[in-house]
Amino acid sequence: MRPFTRGEFIQTGLAGITLLALAGCMRSNTYAGSPFDDNGYRYRVLSGGDRELIAAVAGAMLAGVLPSEPIAYRAALVQAVRGVDVAVSGLPPGVVDEVRQLFGLLEFPPTRGFAAGVWSSWTNASGSQVASFLLRWRFSGVTLFRSGYQALHQLVMAAWYGGPASWTRIGYPGPPIVS
Amino acid sequence: MDADRISRSADRFVTISDPIVAGIERGWIVHDASKLDRDLHVEADVAIVGTGAGGGVAAEILSMAGLRIVMIEEGPLQSSTDFHMLEREAYPNLYQESAARKTKDKAITILQGRTVGGSTTVNWTSSFRTPPATLAFWRDRYGLTEYSPELLAPWFERMERRLDITPWQVVPNENNAILQRGASGLGIPTAVVSRNVKGCANLGYCGMGCPINAKQSMLVTTIPAALDRGAVLVHHARAERFSLQRDEISGLVCSALDARDQTTLPYAITVSAKAYVAAAGAIGTPALLLRSRLPDPQRRLGARTFLHPVVLSAAAMPKAVDAFAGAPQSIYSDHFLYANRIDGPAGYKLEVPPVHPLLMAVTMPGFGVGGAQLIGELRRLQVILALMRDGFHDDSQGGTVELKRDSAPVLDYPITDYLWEGMRRAFLTMAEIQFAAGAKSVLPVHESAWPYTSWKQARAQIAALPMEILLARVVSAHVMGGCAMGAAGRDSVVDGNGRHHLVDNLYVFDGSVFPTSLGTNPQLSIYAIAARMATRLAQTLGRTTRPPKV
The missing domain is CATH 3.30.410 (Cholesterol Oxidase; domain 2)
Structure with a gap:
């Protein structure tokens, strides 16, 4: 592993996103302004608004992980959002309610603005705006925000790294064949 | 890695014999509560809530003593045929809250099993006897005079033999x-x-359920032994509350759970027994007793719950x-x-x-x-x-199990x-x-x-x-305490035999009886202590026991 400096490691979320946003204009163009729609799958829990939120958050959290080619990127993002739906739907009802409260806080425009610092819709938020929000919550002095960040992190990471599409990059061979 | 290879590797498991599939074919009495189309009532000598380390051992010993047993399990009945070594399947299917159970302030993630066999189905197989220093503390502070390494040795030996517990001989990874x-x-x-x-x-996939039945969990050892002797298993059934009449439990009410989203189905499951054993783990057992509003004058129930953070x-x-x-x-x-x-x-x-x-x-x-x-x-x-x-110092009092508005448990554990x-x-x-x-x-x-x-x-x-909190990552795979055992009712819920201090026919046989944490992985301590407690319960119910078949 290449050594990191502190600044690099803590800030890579933000810096990485900015760089990618610059380098990947084409992707942002194809994505910006187009609401997240996925008609190929029946969502159990996530509403249309939830999907837009998760797509924005997953795009920032998985920066440097998702493929850069636009069609593959889009397909991977769809997989991640579906994965979050599966993950949330497996939780007991009381925990699903808590997740819904978090999503609600982040989707209601006034609270999205004041609590997350994101004043545009999630679909229109730039990658660096989303990454700034994530960093702000990750290190917030308010433990409720830190726990909100951790919940989003856990959902997105579980959704992505549970599937074989993520394994090639990290060198995981998958489960052994048992005979 | 592509999906094709995974499905091919999964197909290979069909060749490994599955003791659960075989047992059901032999005629085990197993009810899947998620498939009920009417109410269900079960009568038994002993009702056991939970099928993990405590409940599994109790089921075998009590059924060997000739008692009629019913086991109630909140999770599904899954076995080697279902264990594909895939995290995305195993965590939602086999763990509490998809392996993401949290303490109240979300600071600690708790890994806890939620399946037939409980955490023993998904643990990493590490087996240690209770440390002598921990037992000395229990004797000194909680009056548990019979909890010495010497007096417990036969129980450890018995469970080590039963579950093939030996030092790992292979070169470590x-x-x-x-x-x-x-x-x-x-x-x-x-x-x-x-x-x-x-x-x-x-293989390295113990945490996703052993695909070759090598791990000697409750799922493939004590529970099949009990079912072979006529015990009844009801899974996808959550024990909601005991009914108390005077100083005795008169019945147990359970909910049938939807297999996918764990919502409650509209059928009642009721259980009548002579004695009731709570073995739902150190969050589930205090929660069941709290929901049952059992007497708890000193407010010890759910208190001092430990995590080995x-x-x-x-x-x-x-x-x-x-x-x-x-x-x-x-x-x-x-x-x-x-x-x-x-x-x-x-x-x-x-x-x-x-x-x-x-x-x-x-x-x-x-x-x-x-x-x-x-x-x-x-x-x-x-x-x-x-x-x-945790649990040995004035500044380490553990956490407290509470009930949420929907009566699901949550552990408030300040670090x-x-x-x-x-x-x-x-x-x-x-x-x-x-x-x-x-x-x-x-x-x-x-x-x-x-x-x-x-x-x-x-x-x-x-x-x-x-x-x-929420900067340092803190996790736990060992939940203990909350129904502490002790000689006196002042600082404990049950006595050294797991018997409730105030309710005559209620027993607790699981990790929730530990008055402190252990300082080591808990499964073998639970096995041995549950074996001792279950043997005494069989004697109380007028049965003699013989050692289980090895």
Whole structure:
């Protein structure tokens, strides 16, 4: 592993996103302004608004992980959002309610603005705006925000790294064949 | 890795004989409550709630004594045919809250089983007798005079024989070997873990359910033995509350649960028995007793629940470690448990966790390019964990199980400065060991840390880390306490035989009876203590027991 400096490691979320946003204009163009729609799958829990939120958050959290080619990127993002739906739907009802409260806080425009610092819709938020929000919550002095960040992190990471599409990059061979 | 290979590898499991499938074909009495189309009433001599380490052992011993048993399990009945070594299947199917159960302030993630066999179906097989220093504390502080290493030895021996618990003879995988080498370089002694396995193929997927039935969990040992003797199993059934009449339990009411989303189905399950055993684990058992509004004048129920809170340290090694393969835990060190008095500064046990992609990705700090680079090094990651011994000091009183509005349990566990101090020392210890073993960089699993490239840098930076919730990653796989046993009702819920102090026919046989944490992985302590308690219960009910078939 290449050594990191502190600044690099803590800030890579933000810096990485900015760089990618610059380098990947084409992707942002194809994505910006187009609401997240996925008609190929029946969502159990996530509403249309939830999907837009998760797509924005997953795009920032998985920066440097998702493929850069636009069609593959889009397909991977769809997989991640579906994965979050599966993950949330497996939780007991009381925990699903808590997740819904978090999503609600982040989707209601006034609270999205004041609590997350994101004043545009999630679909229109730039990658660096989303990454700034994530960093702000990750290190917030308010433990409720830190726990909100951790919940989003856990959902997105579980959704992505549970599937074989993520394994090639990290060198995981998958489960052994048992005979 | 493509989906095709996974499905082909899954197909191969069909050739491995599945004792659960075979038992059902032989005529076991098993009710899947998620498929009920009417109410269900079951009568038995003894009703056991929970099928983990406590309930499983009790079911075998009590059924061998000729008693009619019914087992109630909240989770599904899954077995080797269903175990595909895939995290995305195993965590939602086999764990409480998809392996993401949290304490009340969300600061600690708890791994706890929720399936037939309980946590024994998904644990990493590490088996240790209760440490003598822990038992001495219980005798001194809780009047548990019969809890000595000598008096418990026959019960440990019996369960070690029953579950094939022996020191692991195979060369440790590289993840464990690094703990051994690094510690040895610093003069810190390590030892070999004993495991409950028979014919283990060293796959490394114990946490997703053993696909070859090598792990001698309750699922493939005691529960089949009980079912072979006519015991009844009701799964997808959550015990809601006991009915109390005068000083006795008169019945148990359960809910049938939807197999997918755990919502309640409209059919009532009721159980009548002479005696009732709560063995739903150290969150589930206090919650069941709280929902039942049993007498608790000293408010001991749910209090002093312990977690062995764990902190982790991740090292990037120069060569592949492949910590997803091979027996997950084979080397440990108790050196830092006994460096101080048991009631002094927090002691900790060192072990390693297996490193699989999903669990590692949710556990490692950071996101975006920095996070991607860490996870991208999965094959070279080596991880050490330190589990903190809690419950032996005035500033370590554990947590409290409470009921939420929907009557589901939540554990309120504040992490005290006493524990944070121990966790900082543990971060230092783990980093020093990893550098001594040749790590290129070491990352304490903490949001404010970054991969340090020398021991000198690590030492300085760890000293300055803010030890706060939701910055340091804290996890737990061992929930204990909440229904403490003790000689007196003042500071405990049950007596040394697991019998409730105030309710005549109610017993608790699981990890919730521990008056403190153990300072070691709990399964063998639960097996042995449950075996002792269940044997006494059989005698109380007028039955003599003979040792189970081995």
